[in-house]
Amino acid sequence: MKIFYGVQGTGNGHITRARVMAKELQQAGFDVSYQFSGRPAEKYFDMEIFNGYRVKEGLTFNTAKGQVSYLKTALQASPVQFYKDISTLDLSAYDLIISDFEPVTAWAARKQRRKVIGIGHQYAFGHNIPRKGSDPIANQVMKYFAPATTGVGLHWHHFGQPILPPIIETPEFPANIQSDKIVVYLPFEDPNYVLSQLSCFENFEFHVYSPEPVVSKFANIVSKPLSRAGFQKDLYDCAGIISNAGFELASEALQLGKKILVKPLHSQMEQISNAAALEQLGYGRTMYDIQPAVIEAWLHNHHAMHITYPNVAKIVVEWLQQGMVEMDQAFIDNVWESVQILPVAQ
The missing domain is CATH 3.40.50 (Rossmann fold)
Structure with a gap:
């Protein structure tokens, strides 16, 4: 066929x-x-x-x-x-x-x-x-x-x-998780602003992927170009993800048992609905702007769900x-x- x-x-x-x-x-x-x-x-x-x-x-x-x-x-x-x-x-x-x-x-x-x-x-x-x-x-x-x-x-x-x-891919559940490692994928946000807002959380290690990566001047932030292999490697052993409210990445995170914080695109019904669904199901948290107070509360909250699809x-x-x-x-x-x-x- x-x-x-x-x-x-x-x-x-x-x-x-x-x-x-x-x-x-x-x-x-x-x-x-x-x-x-x-x-x-x-x-x-x-x-x-x-x-x-x-x-x-x-x-x-x-x-x-x-x-x-x-x-x-x-x-x-x-x-x-x-x-x-x-x-x-x-x-x-x-x-x-x-x-x-x-x-x-x-x-x-x-x-x-x-x-x-x-x-x-x-x-x-x-x-x-x-x-x-x-x-x-x-x-x-x-x-x-x-x-x-x-x-x-x-x-x-x-x-x-x-x-x-x-x-989605259905890999084995990771045996070892780095509890302070967070993967960040916010491709529709200003990367310099994202880095500046994450810089104060010095006890966490952020791996920030961007279509146009900027140089990180912060010891706790690694700025990386888009790479499927590199992203999957970091996603596998991280503790959680901060991302826009796209469907596929959240699906992969749920399959791997990662905690999730999403920032949906404004005026994008699909992403706003995805964020609402994550909250309704108890699978993730939402922020509608990049808010350090919300990020801090989420970083210290260990709630995560492992869903085997x-x-x-x-x-x-x-x-x-x-x-x-x-x-x-x-x-x-x-x-x-x-x-x-x-x-x-x-």
Whole structure:
């Protein structure tokens, strides 16, 4: 079976999920062509598993100082190029089309009257899940950014809805954790400001990853460039993460039993809703601005949850192999029955 797989390239969460899917698709013998959009071609890294992938401009959100600007997003969009990319993407040679919230693929499929499977966290918002910070623009963006004929939504909990657990790597629980080590990933914030706000916590060691890292002049802070291997190594033995409220990193942290503090992007309904879900489930804490008092309280609070999720990528690939029959309640319940939720012993 030949598959065309489009992946949203803004941020790294979609790409992280696609890496896990790519491994399972490859093992199952699928012939997959990958397309990414949402960032310049030179900004992608560690992409070896997506052999021969292509890049399109697509659509992305304008962010500055931790906030999404829908006006600037609209102004920087290139509708002529976007329409051209949609019109020139020929999907006729493919048996199956998948979009991880990637708009060029999704809209090209709709234009060619082809079915498209949407796999990702955003497709969970078609169901009754925790939602906060919603407004008419955000609702329309979520609905029409990358529409799918069949959505496979993902979340940390089912909330009584037909959605699946996260698609993530499922490594062994770390045997040794460095109790003072914190991984920080706030790519939409001013890195100099982030470092200055963390510098006063001298009893902790911060590993700060940024798209454009700045030199750290603080003994307790290591500033690092984006690297999948380096990030995973630090994530594995750290005590906790401070990040924006993206879905994939929090999912990995829960799988590894890390405590979580999120700072959602202002005016970004998905991230604000993610933060609300983490609070509701008791899986993490939230700050809406970078607040040293909140950070300090969180650093000295050892509450963390260890959630063992199944290999959802393999489950989805087997579902594709079996003809994509409707995921009924029995199917959904069977997947969630294997999820275990335990507090992390301190």
